[in-house]
Amino acid sequence: MISHPRIYLSSQSPRRRELLKQIGINFETLLLRSNSSRKMDVDETPHTDESPEVYVRRVCQEKVNAGWKFLQFRNLPPLPVLAADTSVILDGKIIGKPQGREQASATLRILSGRQHQVLSAVAVTFEERTEIRLSVSTVTIATLSEERIRRYILTSEPLDKAGAYAIQGYAAAFIQHINGSYSGVMGLPLFETAELLQIFGYPIL
Numbered sequence: 001m002i003s004h005p006r007i008y009l010s011s012q013s014p015r016r017r018e019l020l021k022q023i024g025i026n027f028e029t030l031l032l033r034s035n036s037s038r039k040m041d042v043d044e045t046p047h048t049d050e051s052p053e054v055y056v057r058r059v060c061q062e063k064v065n066a067g068w069k070f071l072q073f074r075n076l077p078p079l080p081v082l083a084a085d086t087s088v089i090l091d092g093k094i095i096g097k098p099q100g101r102e103q104a105s106a107t108l109r110i111l112s113g114r115q116h117q118v119l120s121a122v123a124v125t126f127e128e129r130t131e132i133r134l135s136v137s138t139v140t141i142a143t144l145s146e147e148r149i150r151r152y153i154l155t156s157e158p159l160d161k162a163g164a165y166a167i168q169g170y171a172a173a174f175i176q177h178i179n180g181s182y183s184g185v186m187g188l189p190l191f192e193t194a195e196l197l198q199i200f201g202y203p204i205l
């Protein structure tokens with residue numbers, strides 16, 4: 001049995017925790033949005049004319065930087081910090097997380113019967129070095145009737161999710177096709193994550 005070194009996961013997302021566990025990573029979660037550290041949180045508003053790719057990389061970079069600063073702020077032992085960001089892109093535009101049920105329904109109507117992209121960036125930082133990777137997936141959503149959208153909204157699953165759906169949840173029933181990374185669509189591309197951790201000397205299966 002290898003004794004695994006630890007890393008920090010700078011994320012609130014339960015999906016990211018689940019995915020890191022899946023590949024056997026020993027980590028501790030940094031909760032930057034806890035009441036005591038809210039000021040270290042990252043503003044996820046896109047800049048004017050920022051392309052989706054530049055946006056996702058920038059936000060991911062900011063999340064990992066905030067995690068690293070948090071370590072110093074709390075005097076925690078320095079270990080690599082990992083962060084990620086996921087965005088849903090339709091016709092070159094970022095579709096954010098829905099603000100309530102109305103917006104979630106509207107998003108699902110736009111995605112219905114079409115292909116869109118999911119961009120997931122992952123970054124690791126340690127001391128002076130940061131490495132970042134981007135995973136791009138194309139997802140096809142089946143044509144959704146109003147009734148199906150209504151029933152899906154009632155599950156509340158779409159509410160805190162980029163693009164108003166979760167591939168790992170009920171939405172799996174209407175995702176017709178995916179070309180890319182399932183874990184990337186879910187929020188943390190595991191191939192790229194393993195690649196980065198290896199670069200930082202973490203033993204990967």
Ligand SMILES: Cc1cn([C@H]2C[C@H](O)[C@@H](COP(=O)(O)OP(=O)(O)OP(=O)(O)O)O2)c(=O)[nH]c1=O
Nearest residue numbers: 011012013085086161162165166167185186187
């Ligand atoms: C498309 C899609 C998104 N999502 C989720 C993953 C992400 O958590 C979220 C995208 O928002 P993010 O801003 O990437 O992440 P987050 O705010 O949840 O967590 P943190 O910044 O603290 O790491 O949408 C799914 O769970 N399944 C999906 O199929």
